[in-house]
Amino acid sequence: MQDTVNREQDAADRATGYRMEARQVSKIFGTHKALDGVDFGLLPGEVHALLGENGAGKSTLIKILTGAYQPDGGAIFVDGEEVHLTSPLQAQTYGIGTVYQEVNLLPNRSVAENLFLGHQPTRFGLVDRRRMDREARVLLKRYGLDIDPSSELGAHSVAVQQIVAIARAVQLSGKVLILDEPTASLDRDEVQRLFEVIASLKRDGLAIVFITHFLDQVFALADRVTILRNGRLVDTRRLTELSRTDLVRKMLGKDIAFSGSTSLEAERPPTELLLDFKGYGRKRSVRPFSLAIHKGEVIGVAGLLGSGRTEMARMMFGIDPADEGSVTLSGKPITVKSATEAIGHGFGFCPEDRKADGILGDLSVRENIVIALQGKLGWFRALNRDEQLDLAGQFGEAMDIRAASLDMPVKLLSGGNQQKVILARWLATDPAFLILDEPTRGIDVGAHAEIVRTINRLRDDGMALVVISSEIDEVVAYSSRVVVMRDREMVAELKGEDINPAVIVQAIATHGENSEFEAEVTA
Amino acid sequence: MMRIPLARLVNTQTIALVGVLLLNWILFPGFFKIEWQDGRLFGSLIDVLNRGAPVAILAIGMTAVIATKGVDLSVGAVMAMAGAVAATLVVGGYPGWVAVAGALTVGLLCGLWNGALVALLDIQPIIATLVLMVAGRGIAQLITEGSIVTFSDPTLVFIGTGSFLGLPMPVVIALALMILVTLAVRKTAIGLFIEAVGVNRSAATLAGIRSRLLLIAVYAVSGLCAAIAGIIVAGDIRGADANNAGLWLELDAILAAVIGGTSLLGGRFSIVMSVVGALIIQAMNTGILVSGYPPEFNLVVKAGMITLILMIQSPFAGRLLTWFGRNRRKGA
Numbered sequence: 081m082q083d084t085v086n087r088e089q090d091a092a093d094r095a096t097g098y099r100m101e102a103r104q105v106s107k108i109f110g111t112h113k114a115l116d117g118v119d120f121g122l123l124p125g126e127v128h129a130l131l132g133e134n135g136a137g138k139s140t141l142i143k144i145l146t147g148a149y150q151p152d153g154g155a156i157f158v159d160g161e162e163v164h165l166t167s168p169l170q171a172q173t174y175g176i177g178t179v180y181q182e183v184n185l186l187p188n189r190s191v192a193e194n195l196f197l198g199h200q201p202t203r204f205g206l207v208d209r210r211r212m213d214r215e216a217r218v219l220l221k222r223y224g225l226d227i228d229p230s231s232e233l234g235a236h237s238v239a240v241q242q243i244v245a246i247a248r249a250v251q252l253s254g255k256v257l258i259l260d261e262p263t264a265s266l267d268r269d270e271v272q273r274l275f276e277v278i279a280s281l282k283r284d285g286l287a288i289v290f291i292t293h294f295l296d297q298v299f300a301l302a303d304r305v306t307i308l309r310n311g312r313l314v315d316t317r318r319l320t321e322l323s324r325t326d327l328v329r330k331m332l333g334k335d336i337a338f339s340g341s342t343s344l345e346a347e348r349p350p351t352e353l354l355l356d357f358k359g360y361g362r363k364r365s366v367r368p369f370s371l372a373i374h375k376g377e378v379i380g381v382a383g384l385l386g387s388g389r390t391e392m393a394r395m396m397f398g399i400d401p402a403d404e405g406s407v408t409l410s411g412k413p414i415t416v417k418s419a420t421e422a423i424g425h426g427f428g429f430c431p432e433d434r435k436a437d438g439i440l441g442d443l444s445v446r447e448n449i450v451i452a453l454q455g456k457l458g459w460f461r462a463l464n465r466d467e468q469l470d471l472a473g474q475f476g477e478a479m480d481i482r483a484a485s486l487d488m489p490v491k492l493l494s495g496g497n498q499q500k501v502i503l504a505r506w507l508a509t510d511p512a513f514l515i516l517d518e519p520t521r522g523i524d525v526g527a528h529a530e531i532v533r534t535i536n537r538l539r540d541d542g543m544a545l546v547v548i549s550s551e552i553d554e555v556v557a558y559s560s561r562v563v564v565m566r567d568r569e570m571v572a573e574l575k576g577e578d579i580n581p582a583v584i585v586q587a588i589a590t591h592g593e594n595s596e597f598e599a600e601v602t603a
Numbered sequence: 604m605m606r607i608p609l610a611r612l613v614n615t616q617t618i619a620l621v622g623v624l625l626l627n628w629i630l631f632p633g634f635f636k637i638e639w640q641d642g643r644l645f646g647s648l649i650d651v652l653n654r655g656a657p658v659a660i661l662a663i664g665m666t667a668v669i670a671t672k673g674v675d676l677s678v679g680a681v682m683a684m685a686g687a688v689a690a691t692l693v694v695g696g697y698p699g700w701v702a703v704a705g706a707l708t709v710g711l712l713c714g715l716w717n718g719a720l721v722a723l724l725d726i727q728p729i730i731a732t733l734v735l736m737v738a739g740r741g742i743a744q745l746i747t748e749g750s751i752v753t754f755s756d757p758t759l760v761f762i763g764t765g766s767f768l769g770l771p772m773p774v775v776i777a778l779a780l781m782i783l784v785t786l787a788v789r790k791t792a793i794g795l796f797i798e799a800v801g802v803n804r805s806a807a808t809l810a811g812i813r814s815r816l817l818l819i820a821v822y823a824v825s826g827l828c829a830a831i832a833g834i835i836v837a838g839d840i841r842g843a844d845a846n847n848a849g850l851w852l853e854l855d856a857i858l859a860a861v862i863g864g865t866s867l868l869g870g871r872f873s874i875v876m877s878v879v880g881a882l883i884i885q886a887m888n889t890g891i892l893v894s895g896y897p898p899e900f901n902l903v904v905k906a907g908m909i910t911l912i913l914m915i916q917s918p919f920a921g922r923l924l925t926w927f928g929r930n931r932r933k934g935a
Contacts, residue, residue: 397809399808399809419808419809419810419811420811420812420813422811423811429809431806431809436803436805436806437803437805437806437809438806438809439803439806440798440799440802440803440806440807440810441802441803442798442802442870442871443798443799443802443870447795447798447799451795451799451807451810451812452810452811454792454795454796455796455810455811455812456811457792458792459791459792459793459796460791460792461792462790462791462792462795463792505810
């Protein structure tokens with residue numbers, strides 16, 4: 081659906097010569113077409129954003145460009161020459177380097193060793209540590225890093241590690257740099273710092289592929305954008321030709337509603353009291369707090385990383401049980417000393433770290449969905465296969481999980497779909513109270529909207545929810561009340577008109593002078 | 604789950620077992636000959652089953668442990684302890700069933716100890732069970748006071764050498780145990796929970812699985828299996844040899860589980876396939892013996908076969924297969 085202007089532009093781009101090009105690449109997994117005849121051209125000296133929803137084919141395309149996957153159809157060109165990339169290591173020899181979201185370096189070795197690992201300068205056959213450190217220092221300067229090259233990499237912030245990883249990739253490859261969600265775990269200042277590095281690499285003529293979920297960052301950094309949907313190319317455009325709404329529409333094939341800035345939920349009259357925490361706390365973890373939670377209410381939890389918000393969630397769910405205070409459920413005093421006990425009371429918990437605490441990677445989507453309900457039923461009342469398929473189908477559909485089969489390992493799904501699986505797992509237990517810790521972190525726009533919709537739906541169905549999020553706009557949009565955590569203490573409970581970003585930020589920031597504002601404000 | 608049992612039985616493990624058995628048949632034409640004598644079956648094939656039973660029994664418990672991302676190195680030593688306790692009890696005048704109960708109790712306690720170290724103190728399984736692997740054999744030697752305690756108690760001798768419906772008792776016990784444990788894990792949710800804990804213990808715990816209790820139970824079952832194997836081995840030789848009973852058998856049991864397709868990283872497991880794995884190992888041992896090669900060949904041939912089986916199961920072979928499949932489709 082490209083118009084003539086675009087085609088001329090395209091021809092002009094081609095004339096200037098792509099640094100790297102994928103023509104009509106396809107990739108098939110079983111019967112599923114992960115990529116279907118996609119064209120992708122990368123110019124020298126540009127930042128090219130790659131966008132798409134869950135399962136759009138972004139990571140498959142990246143893996144083909146870096147040689148981790150071989151395409152089932154189509155061809156790859158570097159500087160006009162066709163190449164056959166067989167491994168990331170071999171792709172490096174063509175000048176293609178990649179930096180992933182999780183830094184793939186050795187945290188317990190020095191910065192210099194990480195930069196030069198595999199090709200250290202040697203002297204008499206031994207590593208010339210002094211020369212290595214000297215060269216590392218020069219290299220790091222170029223990236224605006226003034227750190228001791230002999231210091232341990234792990235001692236530095238994620239942002240610094242990310243820049244070291246970029247320096248290493250550029251050093252080794254030097255033509256094409258692929259950045260796969262490099263900003264996902266960075267705070268705002270760190271993102272800024274990373275952007276400066278990327279901009280300077282771009283000026284040096286490097287061709288950069290940039291993958292992110294943050295539209296703001298796309299508009300701030302990218303020159304062109306390629307949008308994929310369901311394995312097909314939707315469009316490649318200059319960002320100057322594209323409005324934000326156009327971009328989102330192209331990604332989703334539909335419009336998603338961006339929230340207003342005040343809560344629609346604040347005015348709702350209070351309903352039946354479900355949980356009443358009184359003086360609830362845990363030594364060296366969360367200071368005692370009191371909180372009453374009603375049915376059909378979303379309690380938003382705002383606060384910085386390390387403010388005690390995750391600790392509060394873990395304590396409510398009995399993973400790190402409270403050692404003071406009390407809690408009642410529908411008026412009756414209860415104890416919550418373990419996750420099993422919490423689930424018995426009708427609680428559910430989606431943890432922040434999906435991979436470490438959420439999914440059972442090697443097990444099937446079906447088993448991942450039924451596991452909590454089966455845990456509740458116990459060892460001896462086993463759900464048979466048909467019942468499992470039935471449940472998984474029902475809740476998978478309710479959460480719009482896109483999986484080729486319910487029997488495929490859950491680790492093969494995208495992050496957004498994995499998060500939906502974990503939500504489906506809890507919904508299958510029919511919980512009265514659900515705790516969600518950063519349910520929308522690191523997932524794409526479509527899944528994000530889906531999860532926000534689910535939160536609203538569950539609240540309207542009468543469930544009580546506690547939702548922790550660093551996205552203030554999001555918290556504002558769905559919360560009936562907002563509690564603010566700071567220094568392991570509940571410092572504010574905001575209602576009505578006070579549920580707006582300015583007041584929340586104010587509450588987080590007061591006295592919080594030595595902590596950084598880490599929330600990523602989108603929209 | 605039981606809808607297509609025949610198709611499920613055709614896999615790497617069963618093909619390997621058939622291959623090894625056929626190889627035995629080529630080397631020793633009388634291999635498949637089975638005779639009925641004195642009310643029981645005799646033949647090389649029966650011998651493979653009989654000799655393979657102790658490792659198969661160990662492998663049943665080991666598989667569950669490995670599926671939780673653990674390992675139980677102590678099973679060989681627990682065998683020696685169970686044998687020593689049973690022998691000492693009957694020599695001390697107690698009836699056979701008391702000796703069996705005593706030995707099983709010792710196995711259970713050993714398993715609980717291992718489970719407590721792993722589940723409650725969070726000690727790495729390989730280290731936690733190493734404690735008993737070393738100490739257990741010492742304890743067994745203390746029980747037997749350093750000598751081989753011989754006995755002729757009919758109950759123990761029957762367990763080691765008797766027969767039931769024509770099959771040797773060790774085979775009957777292994778078979779019964781295999782069916783029992785398979786039903787216990789697959790007809791309940793225990794199998795799913797074991798796999799969940801093995802894949803991601805933290806996530807499994809957060810999903811409400813009592814992972815500590817499960818781990819303790821799994822090691823307890825492994826200890827019980829080791830005790831049963833220990834009683835069989837003692838009954839077979841009519842004596843408890845604390846130095847040699849079950850020596851290195853933990854390694855055969857681990858191997859059987861791995862050949863059976865259970866990953867040392869935990870997760871998916873099949874008790875039946877582990878028993879098949881144990882039989883593959885025993886078929887190789889027996890094959891080398893009956894074909895008249897010196898037993899020194901045994902270890903080398905065994906290592907070669909195992910390498911082959913593991914290569915067939917490796918992800919690399921999987922990729923190779925898809926590659927061949929694709930090329931064939933292209934060619935057509």
